[in-house]
Amino acid sequence: MASRVDNLYFFIVAVTAFFAVLVSVLVIVFAAKYHTKDPLAVGQPIHGSMPLELAWSIIPFLISVVIFAWAADVFFDLQRPPDQTIEIYSTAKRWMWKFQHLDGQNEINELHVPVGRAVKVTFTSEDVLHSMFFPSFRVKADAIPGRYSTVWFTATKIGEFHLFCAEYCGTSHSGMIGKVIVMEPAAYQAWLAGGVGSGSLSQRGEQLFNDLACNTCHRSDGSGRGPSLVNKFGAPVELANGTSVAVNEAYVRESILTPQAKLVAGFQPLMPTFQGLLSEESVIALVEYVKSLRTTGGGGPRTASEPSATAPATPQNK
């Protein structure tokens, strides 16, 4: 993607440079050629030219349309991660980036990724606006409290690259930086395997699920007072008010924090709110656990080494 952004960028630079040089040269040539020191001299009475006006309105417009279309195409691809990605979660807070890998590793202000594989980072903010900016990969998105954002990229070179916070967030805004460490796949596997005894992210979610006694109601066989969560992620669900909603990260998060906001049809509003009781990281672990509850296609915890082919949420596959 980075090279596509660069190609577009240099194309626009070339086009605009052409016009800048054209106008500058004309101004200089006219100023030199028609220069006079006689204050009473007058210029020729030219009042305008309709063909010229039309030409310099329409031609720049057409060029603009080309730039717009090209840029929109690149933009859509920047917004649309491929099906097969390594998923990473992140939480921004003043003034650090915390990353959670599916396999359970946590890191702060550092992000280890393998070369040549698409990586998708899903993130939110715990306090004010931040912006996750990877200049080397030409991607950026604001971290917004109460909401999940994503960026995705594929690193093509091994090495260390910048991570910046690009949305002003107060005192240490310029200290809210980190690095992406791009590794050989083998080294990455070794890094994944090292450390962490606390289990994968979805295992941590499961632990929380049990500790908070979610499992007493949300039983997998559907006999509990709350709906079973198995196979729910990625599919639409009927709500008590007659509408339906797609079960995605945002919906799961909302249902944990304000359960009665979008009640599933056929259930009573019994669940207490977990608002203020859970950190964003814990919510993410629970979300990931709900995601992992699948009976088909390799249930159980997902790992980074086994890239996720997430359930198609919408039919319009491209």
Place this chain on the structure above:
Amino acid sequence: MGDAVAVHGGHGDAHAHHHPDLQHHFDTLEQQHEAATLGMWLFLITEVLFFGGLFLAYMLYRVWYPVAWAEASRELDIVLGAFNTAVLIGSSLTMALAVRAAQTGKQRATVVWILLTMTLGFVFLIVKYFEYKEKFEHHHVPGPNFVFEGPEAGPAQIYFSLYFLMTGLHATHMIIGFFIMAVIAWMAHKKRFTPEWYTPVEITGLYWHFVDIVWIFLFPLLYLVDRAGHFA
């Protein structure tokens, strides 16, 4: 748009019959009147967009939180709201009649109609005061002491924030209107207006009608949300 090429005679002509209320930089009373009314209209345009920002916030959250809007709106008293709407429309009528009285040179009638307008406006504010008081007693004022039962407490607080901002700004406009009307009534009492020159009455009228229009929107937006119980 080419209307403003002032068709007045030369320089001397304008001073021939100099009206005491003609300011030095205008040539005719008519030019002065047109400038003043155009200025007032332009001011009202800025007012439309001033309230427009709040309408935007209102619309966004109403689309997002229909249930909260329905529940919170039910905390308002529809009878008081409708009564106040009638009162304010009535005050608009009396204001229009005040302008008409000024146009036709009836100074005393002008004073009476303006005072009547002020009275109706005052009734409106009294009712508003009791409504606010009730909100305070029920802890429906946004902030740390806000209380609202149920899962919709968050969005309901946004509703009440908008309620107080919108009605508060509206009431502020009315209070400003009182001061202006008081001055105008005094001027009318002093027989300052004539059928040739009643511009201050007219632009005050424009302002007051605008205040009325704002309320014409606020009433259904704030009081009449989902009374039929579609969402909750």
Place this chain on the structure above:
Amino acid sequence: MASTPLTYLNHEHSVASWLLTKDHKRIGVMYLVVVTLAFFLGGLFATLIRLELATPAGDLLSNDDYNKMFTMHGVVMVFFVLIPAVPAILGNFVLPLMLGAKDVAFPKINLLSWYVFVIGFLFTVYAMVTGGVDTGWTFYTPYSSRASNSNVMMTGIGVFITGFSSILTGLNFMVTIHRMRAPGLTWFRLPLFVWAVYATSLVQILGTPVIAITVLALAVERGLHFGIFDAALGGDPVLFQHMFWFYSHPAVYIMILPPMGAISEVIACFSRKSIFGYSFVAFSSLAIAIFGFLVWAHHMFVSGISVYSALVFSFLTYAVAIPSAVKTFNWTATMYKGAIWLKAPMIWAISFLALFLVGGLTGLITAALGVDVHIHDTYFVVAHFHFIMVGGAVMGFFAGLHFWWPKITGRMYSEIWAKVAAIVVLAGFILTFGPQFILGYLGMPRRYHVYPDEFQVLNVLSSAGASILAVGYLIVGIYLMASLFKGKHAGANPWHATGLEWTTQSPPLPHNFEVQPIVTREAYEYSSQEVTVG
């Protein structure tokens, strides 16, 4: 010399005669004084910023102090320099003269605008003196409403109050243009500066109330703990950005349209021919004002708006670029076969053209969705908007100021120093902001107090340029001041220009014209040889 003629400057002398004046010319001069003060204050903040950034470490200012510097630089320069500079200074002074009117439509309101402006400025200065403000001039929530510990309220009040000054000025000018034109001065005989001010006034009237309500909503959220944008209650922080940019993007046109108008006057005058494509230049001002309201969310492409919405706003952004391009081409074409008299205002105008060209064209880069994801909130954007707002608006302001200075003061400044200053400012400006484009594309985010070492070389270049720029502005201040005391008398029309403002004496009479002017000719009829020589 014979007895000094009566002018608006000398007919009364007391301080009260200035502070209570309803004369648009004196009010214009009063704005000039306050805006100049604000400009040097904002410039001081800029100096500290560039000094700090000369090294990668945060060694001159603490991080909080640095954050306050760029915030206060932005607030002062945007709200107290750029927005009032051309409309309130030059507009106030020359607009009624250009129309052949005795004053603006509402002289008392005009004076009130000045007081409101000064009160707003005092609030803001008070906020700065008592601890400063650190939210960035954009005041994004939730940082401004919940997290910041600085004087957000006081600054917000200052901006809110100043907004009314801007609204009242716009209202006044619009009514003046509609109702106060001299006999025979039809819409298509108006100087293009008047068209530009008209378009600007439209933006002021339609846009400013929205920033006022936005700041008010922010104030109740911060002060009374209301929730309008609060994500904790389910509010949308992005809504704040929508409301903020609905004004603040068109505000860029408040800054740039009037200088564009001044440039049209200067280029026509010093090419000594009528402007090329008068009606296109006139209508492009209106087109910019109207289209300018349709593009605001291009500041928000990575802020979490819908991608479809981003698409629409990006497209419309390209649409608004066209009228600006049309203006530029028309100015260039005006010079063709002219009799170009390279006096100081023309040098400033050509410098404007060069910088505005770069600023406008880099706008095409930032408007491109795929590229903007990368360069948003980097130094690329900083460089882009400084090219527009300083390279464009301030250069255009100086072109206009040099053009009308003889009319305002009755004195000529040093021609040679004016040209030197124009060149110094141009060079300093390019050296300051040129490297920032590269910095931005390399990924340096804006509002960074410390930065990685690899960005130092470009930052040092930028800081060096800033020092040249500062010298350039100081030169301007010095020779303009000197001209007040030692300048040659200008005469009514030193540039042999058309336009009603040049038909009265310099400085003008208290009531502008001896006799009510009657217009019988089109604007810029240089070729008819009837221009009065002063």
Place this chain on the structure above:
Amino acid sequence: MVGHISPKSTYYAVFAALMVGTAITVAVAFVNLGSFNFPVAIGIAITKATLVVLFFMHAKYSSKVIKLFVGTAFFFLAILLGMTMTDVLSRGLKTYPGGAGGSGYGERAPRVPGAAPAASTEGQH
């Protein structure tokens, strides 16, 4: 002077129409029209406002310039509301198939505390 003088009967008629409009808008609010209650209420309000502008404020008898400006105000209000709502309403639309059911980028805000300001989250690490 030139100002238009309306007969008193016009004012009383407009007043009556406004009162009737108020009665209708209250009455119709209690009828379940589904999602049409809101547009109907706004429609009645716009009608009432138009009556006030045209007759009480004499816009009907005013110059073209004033009519143009009244239109301008509502045109730009429509832009402010309309273009912002286009964003808000299209945020939920999926843009990337397979993107984990839309991971929420551009999704509407959940109604909850993103663990608001720093105070509540300080000291967790």
